[in-house]
Amino acid sequence: MRGNVVGPICMLALAAWSAAWAQNVKITPLGSHAGELCSRDRATIFEDPTGVRILYDAGQSVTGAEDPRLGRIDVVLLTHAHGDHIGDQKMKGLDSGTCDNPQLVSAAPNSTTAEIAAAKNAALVMVTPLANFIGRKIETIRGKPTAACGPPESDLLAPFAAPCLAIVQIGGTRLVKTSGASKAVEIATVPAVHDSTVPLLLMMEAARKALEPDNVSFTLGPPVGYVIRFTNGLVAYLTGDTGIHADMQTVARDFYKANLIELNYGPNALNPEGAAYAVNALVQPASVIITHVNEGATSGGKVKPTSRTAAFIGLVKSRPVYPALSGKTMEFDGAGKCVAGC
Numbered sequence: 356m357r358g359n360v361v362g363p364i365c366m367l368a369l370a371a372w373s374a375a376w377a378q379n380v381k382i383t384p385l386g387s388h389a390g391e392l393c394s395r396d397r398a399t400i401f402e403d404p405t406g407v408r409i410l411y412d413a414g415q416s417v418t419g420a421e422d423p424r425l426g427r428i429d430v431v432l433l434t435h436a437h438g439d440h441i442g443d444q445k446m447k448g449l450d451s452g453t454c455d456n457p458q459l460v461s462a463a464p465n466s467t468t469a470e471i472a473a474a475k476n477a478a479l480v481m482v483t484p485l486a487n488f489i490g491r492k493i494e495t496i497r498g499k500p501t502a503a504c505g506p507p508e509s510d511l512l513a514p515f516a517a518p519c520l521a522i523v524q525i526g527g528t529r530l531v532k533t534s535g536a537s538k539a540v541e542i543a544t545v546p547a548v549h550d551s552t553v554p555l556l557l558m559m560e561a562a563r564k565a566l567e568p569d570n571v572s573f574t575l576g577p578p579v580g581y582v583i584r585f586t587n588g589l590v591a592y593l594t595g596d597t598g599i600h601a602d603m604q605t606v607a608r609d610f611y612k613a614n615l616i617e618l619n620y621g622p623n624a625l626n627p628e629g630a631a632y633a634v635n636a637l638v639q640p641a642s643v644i645i646t647h648v649n650e651g652a653t654s655g656g657k658v659k660p661t662s663r664t665a666a667f668i669g670l671v672k673s674r675p676v677y678p679a680l681s682g683k684t685m686e687f688d689g690a691g692k693c694v695a696g697c
């Protein structure tokens with residue numbers, strides 16, 4: 356009698372465990388050098404359990420649309436227009452140059468963001484001026500206008516037949532779903548404290564010539580971060596480039612209840628103490644991914660003890676910090692805990 360009861364319960368537990376296992380979000384950094392966290396690394400791919408695949412800030416550490424690591428991309432996010440995010444340059448080849456100083460070539464006039472979105476038929480979830488700027492580049496690449504993805508109030512259904520614009524303002528959200536999935540991934544834009552001037556080399560000649568004498572450029576709307584609510588419960592706060600700001604607490608923690616932060620640790624915006632304060636006091640996530648470190652932070656996949664990345668990690672309390680190692684897929688459960696690949 357007892358065996359008859361325990362058996363099915365064990366089977367149920369096993370089924371629940373394997374269902375939970377399949378419910379992880381896969382996060383794969385695409386950096387310049389396999390297995391390391393390097394100075395130009397920004398790009399990250401997020402894959403929801405329903406299959407929605409999101410590229411966050413294509414940047415310079417990819418080889419362009421042909422980069423074999425990209426695979427299918429449904430959504431392209433872009434936090435601001437700076438060259439290291441929009442991708443004014445790209446890798447000459449995977450692993451070319453050194454981790455401190457990767458070898459790059461120009462990606463002008465298209466940018467890696469436009470190249471990839473055009474090739475992958477991706478939806479661009481970004482603020483209006485950025486979406487319009489990238490949308491025009493995609494139009495030039497494809498020879499036809501880049502249309503809106505659909506009305507803002509309806510779910511975006513991936514995969515898409517053509518690249519499209521899903522314009523948002525700060526605070527705005529878009530829902531993206533694969534056909535057949537019962538739940539959608541929610542992507543929200545949130546504030547960042549930074550700027551968003553576009554590299555002159557990505558502008559057409561007339562505008563570039565007019566601005567060059569003054570050594571200034573256009574600002575393409577406000578810089579943003581993103582909060583992504585995945586279908587398994589994971590809430591990832593992607594800071595974008597930013598200094599410390601109060602919305603890290605009020606928006607990312609209090610409202611969205613982010614349980615994972617991917618922190619951009621640019622040295623001209625955050626020092627180790629500031630970055631640790633953002634994590635320990637303001638956002639208080641379950642886990643931290645650190646990227647945009649502007650140094651060759653690792654050797655053999657281990658953080659160098661004398662790096663500023665190590666200084667930050669030493670100040671973070673009560674939660675793990677994972678360096679965004681290129682090509683290493685980490686899996687996170689709905690509570691923000693890394694359950695594989697960390």
Ligand SMILES: [Zn+2]
Pocket residue numbers: 435437549550596
């Ligand atoms: Zn920036």
Ligand SMILES: [Zn+2]
Pocket residue numbers: 437439440596621647
């Ligand atoms: Zn940056």
